[in-house]
Amino acid sequence: MKKKICFVLAADGGLSYSALPIGLRNQQHLKEFFSKDYDVSLNYLRDKEQVDYLIVPRQLAPFINEKKLPIIEVPSNLFVIKDYQGIKAIIDYYFKLEDE
Structure with missing residues (x-):
């Protein structure tokens, strides 16, 4: 069963919303990349x-x-430069530690 993850690229801070300084123009590509391994x-x-x-x-x-x-x-710079492999390595490492 795939782990269910959510990329928080914009957030409700209570009084206002915040987002990455440089937004991802193609969020669908991000979702497609990670959907192979996770429910995104x-x-x-x-x-x-x-x-x-x-x-x-x-x-x-x-x-x-x-x-x-x-x-x-x-690190937010991985989103800005679209280093999906780098992001995935961090996520996979987290789950590896959790499963030990």
């Missing part, structure tokens, strides 16, 4: 009840994690 969401506000883990760029402003889901922090 790009919409935290809509899907927070269905996902198990949050993938959060380190420089994203704090947000309200109502479900207290585990957060996997990834």
Whole structure:
């Protein structure tokens, strides 16, 4: 069974929304890349009840994690340069440690 992850690329901080300084222009490509290995969401506000883990760029402003889901922090520059292999390596390493 695939792990259910959500990329938090924009977040509700309570008073306002924040996003990566340079937004991903092609979020669908990000979703397609990771869907091979994970059940992927790009919409935290809509899907927070269905996902198990949050993938959060380190420089994203704090947000309200109502479900207290585990957060996997990834350097935001990997999103900007679209280093999906680098992002995947961090996610896979997190799950490897969790499974030990």
